[in-house]
Amino acid sequence: MPTNSEPYVLHTWQQKQTDWNAPTVAGGEGSWFWDESGQRYLDLSAQAQCNHLGHQHPDLVAAIQRQAGELCFIHNAWGARPRAELAERIVDKSRLAGGKVFFTTSGAESTEHAVKMARWITGRRKIIGRYRSYHGATSNAITLSGDNRNWGVVAAPDVVHALPPYCYRCPLGQSYPACNLRCAQHIAELIEWEGPETVAALFVEPVVGTNGLFHGPGDYWRELRAICDRYGILLVADEVMTGFGRTGEWFAWQHWPDAAPDLMLLAKGLTAAHLPLGAVVLNQRCADFFDDHPLPTGLTYAGHPLCCAAGVAALDVYQRDGLVQRSAELGGWLLERLHAMAARHSVIGDVRGLGLFAALELVADRATRQPLAPWPQLPAGLKKLAAEAKRRGVVLGTRGNLVIISPPLNILHEDLEWGLNVLDEVMGEMANW
Numbered sequence: 001m002p003t004n005s006e007p008y009v010l011h012t013w014q015q016k017q018t019d020w021n022a023p024t025v026a027g028g029e030g031s032w033f034w035d036e037s038g039q040r041y042l043d044l045s046a047q048a049q050c051n052h053l054g055h056q057h058p059d060l061v062a063a064i065q066r067q068a069g070e071l072c073f074i075h076n077a078w079g080a081r082p083r084a085e086l087a088e089r090i091v092d093k094s095r096l097a098g099g100k101v102f103f104t105t106s107g108a109e110s111t112e113h114a115v116k117m118a119r120w121i122t123g124r125r126k127i128i129g130r131y132r133s134y135h136g137a138t139s140n141a142i143t144l145s146g147d148n149r150n151w152g153v154v155a156a157p158d159v160v161h162a163l164p165p166y167c168y169r170c171p172l173g174q175s176y177p178a179c180n181l182r183c184a185q186h187i188a189e190l191i192e193w194e195g196p197e198t199v200a201a202l203f204v205e206p207v208v209g210t211n212g213l214f215h216g217p218g219d220y221w222r223e224l225r226a227i228c229d230r231y232g233i234l235l236v237a238d239e240v241m242t243g244f245g246r247t248g249e250w251f252a253w254q255h256w257p258d259a260a261p262d263l264m265l266l267a268k269g270l271t272a273a274h275l276p277l278g279a280v281v282l283n284q285r286c287a288d289f290f291d292d293h294p295l296p297t298g299l300t301y302a303g304h305p306l307c308c309a310a311g312v313a314a315l316d317v318y319q320r321d322g323l324v325q326r327s328a329e330l331g332g333w334l335l336e337r338l339h340a341m342a343a344r345h346s347v348i349g350d351v352r353g354l355g356l357f358a359a360l361e362l363v364a365d366r367a368t369r370q371p372l373a374p375w376p377q378l379p380a381g382l383k384k385l386a387a388e389a390k391r392r393g394v395v396l397g398t399r400g401n402l403v404i405i406s407p408p409l410n411i412l413h414e415d416l417e418w419g420l421n422v423l424d425e426v427m428g429e430m431a432n433w
């Protein structure tokens with residue numbers, strides 16, 4: 001077994017540090033990267049769903065180098081061209097006309113600041129999130145996340161969780177469309193029980209990320225918008241994972257375009273992970289609030305010019321190369337391919353996805369939908385499958401019973417096909433799960 005190459009580093013999200021043992025990555029290009037031994041990997045996970053343009057995109061590298069040559073850093077107290085330009089471009093793509101952008105340096109910081117803003121804007125305290133969600137690792141963000149990552153570390157008051165619209169395993173025992181969107185009505189009831197005048201905001205991943213890749217049935221999102229309007233509550237779309245074309249729209253809520261959020265959280269694809277940057281996008285009503293109210297918050301590196309230059313370049317590439325549309329089209333092909341795989345492997349209980357964001361949910365029994373392992377445990381079989389795929393050069397996303405396929409949006413069709421063939425092959429070779 002190779003020895004730990006980073007003995008002085010504490011690695012994130014480990015049960016125990018002694019579990020960590022990964023090769024050192026020496027370089028990358030497009031959807032591929034390679035380690036120091038020369039082994040090459042095709043990345044079907046886009047490095048935690050953030051490398052939307054793969055590695056070392058030449059336009060982003062050039063934009064960062066250009067900006068570094070001009071001005072690496074200037075504090076928010078001063079103007080910076082890339083920051084102004086990126087904010088304008090984000091507001092345009094968000095279709096939140098008259099809106100404004102508050103920059104952060106990560107998804108979690110975007111959540112933290114949206115929580116503060118929602119409280120200031122509404123004068124109310126409570127925030128509703130949902131089980132099976134993730135909003136970041138900082139204090140409010142991890143408390144709001146309805147996820148095992150907050151077990152034992154819940155740190156913030158005034159946070160309430162609602163049941164998620166997880167149709168494959170409906171927590172309300174319903175099925176669509178006979179359910180009449182019971183899951184949305186449940187949120188209205190929760191607001192009534194909590195006291196509508198105490199609730200500031202509802203935070204939702206319009207398409208849930210690694211907690212299950214579901215988005216609720218039919219008009220669920222529109223119904224949430226109507227409920228929030230009824231009670232004067234802000235609707236917050238966490239698009240950290242789903243933004244910038246991942247689901248085949250610029251932002252996932254735009255699949256239900258007449259129901260815009262009040263606040264939108266961004267990070268990851270904002271710079272295609274070439275540099276760290278996050279943002280809260282405010283619609284006009286929320287942005288206007290701060291015209292004559294204090295905004296007593298900020299981060300030293302918020303809107304860092306180098307990061308914003310990378311953001312402008314990333315948006316240019318998404319637009320110029322038609323990658324949002326490509327995600328929708330190639331994502332359609334991907335879903336068909338995964339359904340074909342499901343026809344061959346009974347361990348696949350469900351296939352879900354939107355754009356280049358898809359998941360296989362693995363089951364011990366397709367008829368009863370008995371999970372391969374209780375959520376959120378990683379089943380031994382899936383661990384073995386992912387390790388074998390990696391050995392053959394294909395990196396898959398996994399969480400609980402899910403295999404998550406979320407390649408860079410510019411992955412070559414033939415590379416994606418090859419990677420899926422490897423997955424198909426390895427699944428077929430699994431003697432037991």
Ligand SMILES: Cc1ncc(COP(=O)(O)O)c(C=O)c1O
Pocket residue numbers: 048106107108109111134135136137205209238239240241267268
């Ligand atoms: C939906 C969502 N929100 C927030 C975050 C937190 O982002 P970061 O890790 O940049 O703090 C993530 C990270 O995966 C996410 O998927």
